[in-house]
Amino acid sequence: MAASRMKLELSRVVQGNTRLGLLKEMGRMGQHSLDIPGCLLYTHLGTVPHLTQDTLHTLSSLPAVTQVTLSNMAEHQDVLEEFKGGFKKFAGLHDTVLYCSLHDPAAQCPTGHTTNKTVSVWGSGGRIELTVAKFMALQKTAQPDWYQSMADGETWQASASRKRVRKSVDRTLAHLDECLMVHQKSQELDGVGVFGVVEGGDILEERLRSARETAKRPVAGFCLDGFQTGAMDQVLRSQLISAVTKELPEDKPRLLQGVGRPDEVLACVEAGVDLFEGFFPFQATERGCALCFSFDITPDPESAAPDEEQRTAGETQPNRDLNCVDQTHMTSFEMNLKDKRYQDDFRPLVEGCGCYCCRNHQRAYVHHLLVTNELLAGVLLMIHNTSHYHGFFRAIRAALASDKMDLLRRRVLGNGKK
Amino acid sequence: MAATINSEADGNIKESSMSFKKALTAVQPLSLRIVAECPVTKARACDLTLPHCTVSTPVFMPVGTQGTLKGITVDQLEVLGCQICLGNTYHLGMRPGPELIEKANGLHGFMNWKRNLLTDSGGFQMVSLVELSEVTEEGVKFKSPYDGKEILLSPEKSISIQNSLGSDIMMQLDDVVSSTVRGPRVEEAMHRSIRWLDRCIAANKHPDRQNLFAIIQGGLDAELRKACLDEMTQRDVPGFAIGGLSGGEEKDDFWRMVTLSTDHLPREKPRYLMGVGYAVDLVVCVALGCDMFDCVFPTRTARFGSALVPWGSLQVKQKQFAKDFQPIDPDCQCPTCKRHSRAYLHALFKSDTAAMHHVTIHNIAYQLTLMRSVRQSIVEGRFPEFIRTFMKRLFPSRDQYPSWAVEALASVNVTLE
Ligand SMILES: [Zn+2]
Numbered sequence: 001m002a003a004s005r006m007k008l009e010l011s012r013v014v015q016g017n018t019r020l021g022l023l024k025e026m027g028r029m030g031q032h033s034l035d036i037p038g039c040l041l042y043t044h045l046g047t048v049p050h051l052t053q054d055t056l057h058t059l060s061s062l063p064a065v066t067q068v069t070l071s072n073m074a075e076h077q078d079v080l081e082e083f084k085g086g087f088k089k090f091a092g093l094h095d096t097v098l099y100c101s102l103h104d105p106a107a108q109c110p111t112g113h114t115t116n117k118t119v120s121v122w123g124s125g126g127r128i129e130l131t132v133a134k135f136m137a138l139q140k141t142a143q144p145d146w147y148q149s150m151a152d153g154e155t156w157q158a159s160a161s162r163k164r165v166r167k168s169v170d171r172t173l174a175h176l177d178e179c180l181m182v183h184q185k186s187q188e189l190d191g192v193g194v195f196g197v198v199e200g201g202d203i204l205e206e207r208l209r210s211a212r213e214t215a216k217r218p219v220a221g222f223c224l225d226g227f228q229t230g231a232m233d234q235v236l237r238s239q240l241i242s243a244v245t246k247e248l249p250e251d252k253p254r255l256l257q258g259v260g261r262p263d264e265v266l267a268c269v270e271a272g273v274d275l276f277e278g279f280f281p282f283q284a285t286e287r288g289c290a291l292c293f294s295f296d297i298t299p300d301p302e303s304a305a306p307d308e309e310q311r312t313a314g315e316t317q318p319n320r321d322l323n324c325v326d327q328t329h330m331t332s333f334e335m336n337l338k339d340k341r342y343q344d345d346f347r348p349l350v351e352g353c354g355c356y357c358c359r360n361h362q363r364a365y366v367h368h369l370l371v372t373n374e375l376l377a378g379v380l381l382m383i384h385n386t387s388h389y390h391g392f393f394r395a396i397r398a399a400l401a402s403d404k405m406d407l408l409r410r411r412v413l414g415n416g417k418k
Numbered sequence: 419m420a421a422t423i424n425s426e427a428d429g430n431i432k433e434s435s436m437s438f439k440k441a442l443t444a445v446q447p448l449s450l451r452i453v454a455e456c457p458v459t460k461a462r463a464c465d466l467t468l469p470h471c472t473v474s475t476p477v478f479m480p481v482g483t484q485g486t487l488k489g490i491t492v493d494q495l496e497v498l499g500c501q502i503c504l505g506n507t508y509h510l511g512m513r514p515g516p517e518l519i520e521k522a523n524g525l526h527g528f529m530n531w532k533r534n535l536l537t538d539s540g541g542f543q544m545v546s547l548v549e550l551s552e553v554t555e556e557g558v559k560f561k562s563p564y565d566g567k568e569i570l571l572s573p574e575k576s577i578s579i580q581n582s583l584g585s586d587i588m589m590q591l592d593d594v595v596s597s598t599v600r601g602p603r604v605e606e607a608m609h610r611s612i613r614w615l616d617r618c619i620a621a622n623k624h625p626d627r628q629n630l631f632a633i634i635q636g637g638l639d640a641e642l643r644k645a646c647l648d649e650m651t652q653r654d655v656p657g658f659a660i661g662g663l664s665g666g667e668e669k670d671d672f673w674r675m676v677t678l679s680t681d682h683l684p685r686e687k688p689r690y691l692m693g694v695g696y697a698v699d700l701v702v703c704v705a706l707g708c709d710m711f712d713c714v715f716p717t718r719t720a721r722f723g724s725a726l727v728p729w730g731s732l733q734v735k736q737k738q739f740a741k742d743f744q745p746i747d748p749d750c751q752c753p754t755c756k757r758h759s760r761a762y763l764h765a766l767f768k769s770d771t772a773a774m775h776h777v778t779i780h781n782i783a784y785q786l787t788l789m790r791s792v793r794q795s796i797v798e799g800r801f802p803e804f805i806r807t808f809m810k811r812l813f814p815s816r817d818q819y820p821s822w823a824v825e826a827l828a829s830v831n832v833t834l835e
C-alpha cells in the first residue's frame with residue numbers, strides 16, 4: 001500500500017502537549033494543507049447546512065478539509081456505485097480534501113445496535129447495519145481522502161461497564177485490522193488515509209491500551225471517540241486526552257469527535273488535540289442563535305471594545321452548565337436572536353464582523369426572519385456562525401504563536417480584562 | 419409622458435414646502451419607453467424606469483412575501499438579474515409592522531435590496547381570510563390571526579403602510595371578489611374599487627417617489643370590465659394592473675378579460691397582470707399586451723422539488739432521478755445547473771434544506787430567462803416564431819396544446835401549426 005503522503009509539520013509545542021503546525025501535502029494530488037489546531041468543514045451530504053456554493057463562498061479562508069458522514073452517505077451507495085466518480089465529484093465539491101466519518105456529530109445516535117461484527121448508522125430512511133465488508137465497499141465507492149475506521153463507540157453513557165468498555169476497545173481494534181486488510185488490497189484506496197479510533201470510555205487503562213494498540217497500525221491519524229459533550233466533564237476529558245496523546249506518535253494528527261463548545265475546544269487543544277469537527281456553528285444556527293463570544297487577543301483596547309457589549313448580550317441568558325447533555329440548549333457563547341429585544345436592533349450580529357450577513361443585514365432583520373420561520377434565517381446565521389467559529393480557530397493559532405493562550409481563554413470565557 | 423407628470427401643483431400635497439421642492443426636483447418615479455412592438459401580436463418590449471433601476475419588460479417579478487425570497491440572498495437574486503420583486507403588505511404590516519420598517523429605511527433598507535420593490539395592497543389576502551373579514555365602504559375589517567384584534571384595512575391605511583414600506587410601486591386597495599363569483603356583488607366591488615382608487619390617490623404621501631397602480635376589476639363580465647376601464651383610465655395613475663383573475667376561473671374567460679383590458683389601457687403606461695406565472699400563461703399574455711407578472715408558484719413549487727424546464731417540470735424528489743447524473747436542464751446557465759446533478763439534488767433533499775434553495779434558484783433563473791428570451795424575440799421582430807418554438811418544446815404534440823391558448827394566440831394573429 002502506498003501510504004498517504006500527508007505530512008505533519010509542527011512549528012511549536014507548548015507545555016509538552018499543545019501543538020501548533022501545518023498538515024501538508026494532503027489529498028491525492030498532495031495540493032492541500034491545513035493549519036492545526038484546526039476545524040473541519042461540517043456538512044450534510046457534502047453541503048454545509050443551508051448553504052449553496054454561492055453563499056458558502058462568501059466566506060473567506062474555508063478549511064481545506066470537508067467532513068461527510070456515512071450516516072448521510074450509506075443510503076446512497078447504489079447511486080454512488082453507478083456514478084463511479086467518487087463522492088466529491090457527485091456532490092460538486094471540486095477543491096477540497098474529503099474526510100468521511102461514521103456518525104453525524106450533531107445528531108443523537110440511538111444505542112444498542114452494535115454487535116461483534118457490525119455497527120449501525122442512521123440515515124433518512126432509518127438504520128443501516130454495516131459489516132466491515134459493507135463499510136469498506138462504501139469507502140471504495142466514496143473515495144474520500146481520509147476516512148475514520150469502523151468503530152464501536154457506544155461507551156459514552158455513564159452506565160457503560162468496564163467489561164463493555166473493554167469489549168469496545170477490542171472490537172474497534174478488530175474492525176481496524178479488518179479494514180486495513182481490505183484497504184491494503186484495494187487499488188481504489190491507494191493513497192487514502194485511515195484514521196484509527198481510540199476508544200476506552202472513561203477508563204484510563206483502556207484508553208491507554210486503545211491508543212498504544214492503534215498506534216502500532218499503519219494509520220494516517222487518530223480519532224478520539226467517546227469524549228463528546230455530555231459524556232464526561234472537562235477535567236476528566238482533559239486528563240484522559242493528555243494521557244492518550246502522550247501515547248500517540250508526534251507526526252500524526254489527532255481528531256477529537258463530538259466536542260465543539262469554545263471553552264471545551266480550548267481545554268482540548270491544551271490537552272493535545274489537533275482537529276475538531278465543525279458542527280457547533282450548525283447547532284447554534286438550528287436554535288436561532290448567533291455566535292458572539294469574543295476571541296480578540298489584539299492588544300489594542302479600541303478593537304477589543306465591542307466585545308464587552310457582545311458579552312453582555314450573551315450573558316443575560318447564561319447557561320454555564322458545562323455538562324449539558326442536551327445539545328439543543330443555548331450556551332453562553334451565543335445570542336438568541338429570537339429574543340424580542342432584537343426586534344428593533346439595527347446593529348449587525350457582531351460589530352466588526354466581516355461576514356456576508358453582518359456586512360449586509362441587521363439583528364432586527366434576522367429576528368424577523370426567525371419569528372416568521374423564513375428559510376433565509378438559517379442561511380444568514382450559518383454564514384455568520386461558520387465565519388465566527390473559523391475566526392476563533394485562527395485566534396487559537398495566533399494565541400499559540402504568541403504565547404497568549406491565557407488571554408484568549410479569559411476572553412472566550414468572558415472575564416478577560418481589557 | 420403622462421405617467422411621469424404627477425400632481426405637484428394641484429395643492430393636494432399636505433407636506434411642507436421643503437418636501438414640496440424636493441418633489442419637484444426628485445427623479446420622476448416612473449417612465450416607460452417602448453423599445454419595440456410586435457407587428458403581429460399586441461406584445462411590446464419596454465424599458466420601465468423606476469426609482470431604483472430600470473426594468474426590462476416583459477418582466478416576471480418573484481414574490482418575497484415577508485421581506486425575503488425563500489432562502490435566497492439579495493445578492494443571489496441580483497446575480498440572477500432580478501430587477502424588481504414583490505413584498506406583501508398584509509404580512510409585513512403584521513410582522514414586523516410598518517413603524518419598524520420605516521425605522522429601517524423602508525423595506526429596501528430592512529431587507530437590503532437595492533433594486534425595485536412592488537407591494538400589494540394587502541387586500542388579496544382577504545380572499546383567503548374571507549371568513550374573518552367583512553367588507554364595508556370604509557374598508558375591510560378582519561381579525562388578526564396573530565392576536566385576534568380587529569383591524570380595519572381602509573384604502574388610506576393600505577397606502578399608509580405601503581408608504582412606510584417605501585415600495586417603488588404600490589397597489590391600490592381593491593374590493594376583491596373571487597373570480598368565480600357572479601352577479602351584483604361583482605358590480606358593487608367594481609364601483610367600490612373605483613371609489614377606493616380615488617381615496618388611495620389622495621392618501622399617497624410620496625407621489626414623487628412611490629407609484630400607485632390602479633387595479634381593473636369587473637370579474638368575468640365584459641360590460642363591467644369595460645366600465646371599470648373607462649373610469650379608471652380617466653385617473654392620472656402611473657400604471658394599471660389587471661385584477662380579479664387567476665383565481666380559479668375558466669381559462670377561456672381569463673384570456674378574454676385580459677385582452678379586453680389591454681385593448682382599452684393606454685399604450686404609454688405599464689400593464690401588470692396580477693398572479694400569473696405559469697410559462698404558457700406568461701407567453702400568451704405577453705402576446706395579449708401585458709408587461710408585468712408575478713406569481714408565488716415558481717418559488718413555492720421549488721420547495722417541493724419541482725424544477726421548471728422548457729419541456730414542463732421535473733420532480734427532483736421522484737425515484738427516477740436518483741441515478742440521473744445530468745443537470746436539471748443541461749442548457750440552463752444557473753448556478754445550480756452548472757454544478758449539481760439531478761441525482762445529487764435528489765439525495766440532498768433527504769439531508770438538507772439547501773436542496774430547496776438550489777431548485778428555487780433554478781426556477782427563478784428559468785422564469786427570468788424565459789422573459790428575457792421573450793423580450794429579445796420581440797426586439798428582433800420574431801416573437802410569433804418564438805411562440806411556436808416555445809409551444810413545440812413545452813408540449814409533446816400539437817393536440818396537447820391547451821385550446822384556450824390556441825384561441826388566445828389566434829386572436830392576436832398567431833396560428834400554431
Ligand atoms: Zn458576522
Ligand SMILES: [Zn+2]
Nearest residue numbers: 750752755780
Ligand atoms: Zn438551472
